[in-house]
Amino acid sequence: xxxxxxxxxxxxxxFTTTPPIQPNVSVSCGFATQAxxxxxxxxxxxxxxxxxxxTIRRTATTAVRPQRRALTAAAIAQGKVPIDNLFVTSxxxxxxxxxxxxxxxxxxxxxxSRVGYFRPIQPSKDSSMADHHVEVMREQLGLNKEVNQLxxxxxxxxxxxxxxxxxxxxxxxxxxxxxxxxxxxDFMIIEGSxxxxxxxxxxxxxxxxxxxxxxxxxxTISDFSESANTNGELLEEILSRTALNExxxxxxxxxxxxxxxxxxxxxxxxxxxxxLRSKLAEKDLQFLxxxxxxxxxxxxxxxxxxxxLGATQLFxxxxxxxxxxxxxxVVATSALKDLFAHLKNYKDGALVITSADRSDVxxxxxxxxxxGILPNVSAIVLTNGSYPHSNTQEILQGVEALDKxxxxxxxxxxxxxxxxxxxxxxxxxxxxLPTSQLKIDRSKQLFDEFVGKEGLIGxxxxxxxxxxxxxxxxxxxxxxxxxxxxxxxxTEGEDIRVLQAxxxxxxxxxxxxxxxxxxxxxxxxxKSLNLDLSGANIVRTADSDLLQQYVDxxxxxxxxxxxxxESARDAVLEETCFGTMMVELGDAxxxxxxxxxxxxxxxxxxxQLIKTTPNRPIVSSVFFMCLEDxxxxxxxxxxxxxPSAQDLAQIAVTSAESAEAFGLxxxxxxxxxxxxxxxxxxxxxxxxxxxxxxxxxxxxxxIYGPIQYDAAVDESIAKTKLKAIPSGAKVxxxxxxxxxxxxxxxxxxxxxxxxxxxxxxxxxxxQGLRKPVNDLSRGxxxxxxxxxxAITAIQADQVILSREADAVASKL
Numbered sequence: 016x017x018x019x020x021x022x023x024x025x026x027x028x029x030f031t032t033t034p035p036i037q038p039n040v041s042v043s044c045g046f047a048t049q050a051x052x053x054x055x056x057x058x059x060x061x062x063x064x065x066x067x068x069x070t071i072r073r074t075a076t077t078a079v080r081p082q083r084r085a086l087t088a089a090a091i092a093q094g095k096v097p098i099d100n101l102f103v104t105s106x107x108x109x110x111x112x113x114x115x116x117x118x119x120x121x122x123x124x125x126x127x128s129r130v131g132y133f134r135p136i137q138p139s140k141d142s143s144m145a146d147h148h149v150e151v152m153r154e155q156l157g158l159n160k161e162v163n164q165l166x167x168x169x170x171x172x173x174x175x176x177x178x179x180x181x182x183x184x185x186x187x188x189x190x191x192x193x194x195x196x197x198x199x200x201d202f203m204i205i206e207g208s209x210x211x212x213x214x215x216x217x218x219x220x221x222x223x224x225x226x227x228x229x230x231x232x233x234x235t236i237s238d239f240s241e242s243a244n245t246n247g248e249l250l251e252e253i254l255s256r257t258a259l260n261e262x263x264x265x266x267x268x269x270x271x272x273x274x275x276x277x278x279x280x281x282x283x284x285x286x287x288x289x290x291l292r293s294k295l296a297e298k299d300l301q302f303l304x305x306x307x308x309x310x311x312x313x314x315x316x317x318x319x320x321x322x323x324l325g326a327t328q329l330f331x332x333x334x335x336x337x338x339x340x341x342x343x344x345v346v347a348t349s350a351l352k353d354l355f356a357h358l359k360n361y362k363d364g365a366l367v368i369t370s371a372d373r374s375d376v377x378x379x380x381x382x383x384x385x386x387g388i389l390p391n392v393s394a395i396v397l398t399n400g401s402y403p404h405s406n407t408q409e410i411l412q413g414v415e416a417l418d419k420x421x422x423x424x425x426x427x428x429x430x431x432x433x434x435x436x437x438x439x440x441x442x443x444x445x446x447x448l449p450t451s452q453l454k455i456d457r458s459k460q461l462f463d464e465f466v467g468k469e470g471l472i473g474x475x476x477x478x479x480x481x482x483x484x485x486x487x488x489x490x491x492x493x494x495x496x497x498x499x500x501x502x503x504x505x506t507e508g509e510d511i512r513v514l515q516a517x518x519x520x521x522x523x524x525x526x527x528x529x530x531x532x533x534x535x536x537x538x539x540x541x542k543s544l545n546l547d548l549s550g551a552n553i554v555r556t557a558d559s560d561l562l563q564q565y566v567d568x569x570x571x572x573x574x575x576x577x578x579x580x581e582s583a584r585d586a587v588l589e590e591t592c593f594g595t596m597m598v599e600l601g602d603a604x605x606x607x608x609x610x611x612x613x614x615x616x617x618x619x620x621x622x623q624l625i626k627t628t629p630n631r632p633i634v635s636s637v638f639f640m641c642l643e644d645x646x647x648x649x650x651x652x653x654x655x656x657x658p659s660a661q662d663l664a665q666i667a668v669t670s671a672e673s674a675e676a677f678g679l680x681x682x683x684x685x686x687x688x689x690x691x692x693x694x695x696x697x698x699x700x701x702x703x704x705x706x707x708x709x710x711x712x713x714x715x716x717x718i719y720g721p722i723q724y725d726a727a728v729d730e731s732i733a734k735t736k737l738k739a740i741p742s743g744a745k746v747x748x749x750x751x752x753x754x755x756x757x758x759x760x761x762x763x764x765x766x767x768x769x770x771x772x773x774x775x776x777x778x779x780x781x782q783g784l785r786k787p788v789n790d791l792s793r794g795x796x797x798x799x800x801x802x803x804x805a806i807t808a809i810q811a812d813q814v815i816l817s818r819e820a821d822a823v824a825s826k827l
Contacts, residue, residue, distance in 0.1 A: 100197070100229060100231050101234055102234070103119065103205065103207065104207025105209070105235055106237075107238070110238070111238070112236050113151055114277070114447070115306060116204070117447070117459060118459055120152060120204060123204065124156070124486040130200060131197060131199075131202070132149075132206070133166070133197070133204070134167070134206045135166070135192075135193070136169070136170055136207075136208040138169075147446055149165050155455065161196070163196045164196075167192040168192075173185060186224050189225055190228050190229065207222035232270040232271070233264045233269050233272060234272045236277050237275070239253070239277065239278055240278035242280055243280075244280045246287045249280075250290050253291065254302070261274070261301060274301065276304075278306065278309075284305075288465055291304075306461050307465065312447070315342075316341065316454070317341055318339075318448060319448055320394075320440070321427055322448060323444070324429055326429050328425060329428050330412065341364050342363065344441075345357065345366070346368045347369035347373060351375045358392070361390050362390055364390075364392075365390065366392070366395075368396045369395065369397065369398070371398070372403075377403060396429055397429070398428075398429055399431070399433075400430040460524075484645060488646040489802070492677070492805045495678075501527070501815075502527040502603045503526045503603065503607060505528060505529070505530050505606075506607075507531070507608060508532020508590075510611050513530070514541060515797045516804065518541075519797065525805050526807075527552075529597070531555075532554075534555055538553075556590060565587045566583050568599075573623065594608060595788065596624065604808070605789070606787070607789050607791060607803050617789075622784075626784070628785050631665055632783075633783055634782070635658075635669060637650035638653075638778035638780070639778055639780070640769070640774055641775040645751070646751070647752070647753060648673065648753065649755070649765050650782075651761055653761075653779040653790075657757050657758070658757065660704035661708060663701065663754065664712060665783075667705065667754045668716070670683070671713065672782075681716060681717070682717050682749045682750045683716060683717065683750065684752065684754065685705055685721060685754045686721070686723065688723065689721055691743065703720065706719065724753070727753060730748030733749075785814070787807050787811050787814065788807075789806065
């Protein structure tokens with residue numbers, strides 16, 4: 016074989032003398048290192064040479080790429096090629112594997128900053144094996160800007176090539192597509208496909224050929240949805256099928272990473288998990304964990320049903336909550352009174368199918384929501400592509416404006432007739448779409464709980480890091496808040512976004528929740544939107560047993576300001592003040608407010624009642640800017656208009672302490688329009704003085720200023736601008752806490768960065784209060800509110816830990 020050029024000759028020469036798959040070679044990577052059990056598969060020499068040729072070609076092609084230069088001939092010769100991809104497949108016909116892929120992607124993103132996805136063979140849309148995996152993974156991994164398609168060829172193309180004896184050309188084409196797709200990624204998830212439920216042997220053979228050509232270790236998924244549901248029987252079947260999968264994978268000459276059992280039909284998943292752990296300690300099996308069969312994931316959601324019906328929305332809230340369950344379909348052809356009588360026999364979630372001329376059905380169903388006399392209807396579907404009468408349309412459009420009352424019902428149109436539409440509904444399959452966020456969150460939660468992550472990618476580093484990718488940071492937030500499980504009060508129960516966020520917080524077990532508002536209104540909204548708020552404490556301030564205690568406390572704290580008992584009662588009846596009193600008196604650990612109130616309304620009671628920490632006399636704010644190259648903290652961007660040097664120093668130190676609380680090693684840059692002594696002026700002098708004070712307050716921290724933004728975050732620029740300033744070396748080019756000299760600069764900068772980069776800006780998070788209170792933007796999304804609750808829970812935990820530490824120290 017000819018020697019490769021471009022510096023890859025040594026690699027090529029190695030492969031001409033050494034087979035690509037060796038027995039008992041240790042594979043060093045993010046996965047748990049172990050001796051491979053593989054051996055070169057028996058087979059014709061043509062296949063071996065073909066695999067050899069493609070492995071050489073892939074190595075030669077990628078050896079010149081900067082991000083993969085570590086793949087040297089020496090490393091290959093020692094059998095220590097770093098694994099940067101994983102082939103996920105099954106030895107049998109398996110569907111509904113999206114939760115495993117979602118959980119796997121979420122786990123890998125905690126270890127690798129740029130995870131990619133590739134599907135060698137994409138099932139056709141009309142195939143029995145069709146799914147939405149490519150779209151879901153594109154969204155989950157943030158691959159929307161990928162210029163290359165995320166799959167190799169269609170299933171029709173694969174079958175045609177196979178039947179015509181052109182499987183080598185097929186795999187060659189797939190490999191070319193894969194090499195283009197993997198550009199810019201640290202790790203690739205490769206999903207094998209079941210081409211047809213009748214051609215499992217062919218699917219397996221093609222998957223083996225592709226995995227060999229890429230050089231991928233294999234993770235298998237086994238489906239247990241139809242298996243016995245006693246834990247004893249399940250235990251034996253799981254172990255047996257894992258052993259069979261291992262034999263089949265290694266028998267094909269591939270490296271077996273492990274098996275995951277999917278949709279395990281058990282009534283006691285935690286008991287099964289413990290039994291498996293005990294049994295696996297006695298056996299040498301590579302079983303990674305399981306996902307239990309889950310009613311929530313298996314349920315039909317309105318967005319999934321309308322997608323499969325090909326429905327177009329005509330009226331109702333455009334952003335359909337993806338937690339709306341569709342339990343059944345009812346065809347409305349009879350009189351309205353008969354339909355009402357019929358619906359009473361159904362559970363919440365019925366989908367009503369009717370013709371567009373049935374104005375009585377549309378308006379009657381909406382009116383029935385007001386007293387709640389009928390089960391909730393999930394949606395109305397109008398057939399034959401028709402529109403309601405113009406007068407009815409005007410009424411429906413008017414009802415849309417009353418969405419907050421819970422009266423509006425989404426109305427859709429389909430081109431087919433009533434009979435065809437009803438028939439199509441019976442064939443709707445449950446699936447996960449890119450918009451099925453709650454199912455996606457549930458998948459991640461189950462994977463975290465029941466799959467052995469450490470066995471898959473090694474124990475994750477939970478310690479302090481200088482920086483985290485946005486995905487790693489979000490995972491940290493949710494994992495940490497779930498672990499500490501603090502009690503957060505949400506003061507705006509009249510806002511639907513707040514209720515939807517509370518539902519997600521409770522489902523994900525991020526915090527215990529109290530919602531302030533009218534219980535009957537909140538329950539009506541929850542039923543209308545299919546929210547589960549049964550775990551929340553819902554309180555109407557006027558009816559609370561704590562009201563008088565809070566009034567007395569408020570009066571004592573504010574009587575020096577002329578507050579009377581009557582005015583104290585009026586103040587405490589207001590939800591924001593009531594929530595603040597809950598936090599101050601220990602009935603809640605933190606508060607989130609501001610979705611429909613001003614920042615002043617949120618902060619004022621906190622400053623009056625909770626006040627600042629003794630050693631941090633100023634309240635300020637930070638944003639967590641989730642940029643492509645990591646998370647940075649910006650402060651102060653929301654509270655202090657023109658802080659003095661003393662104030663700026665306090666903001667810098669408090670922001671650094673916030674960074675520590677959220678798992679980051681702070682590198683603090685106090686920003687100005689000059690670096691070091693390159694210029695002078697009032698602002699520069701203020702920043703220079705603030706830096707000196709901050710360094711005295713926390714001499715253990717890396718703090719430097721004045722410094723320009725580019726020198727603070729770009730190492731190459733920092734080397735030039737800080738060349739003669741050794742004191743700035745630990746911060747220059749590495750800063751992750753950036754302190755702006757005034758509110759005008761900070762507020763405009765965070766908005767400019769957010770708008771120009773499209774990054775997520777989490778915040779503002781208030782800091783400096785004795786107990787955490789956080790303000791929401793009035794344009795906050797449900798996701799923003801959930802994230803703010805998680806942030807507040809972590810803050811609350813830090814306050815509690817600090818208080819406990821102070822108590823211990825005082826006794827010494």
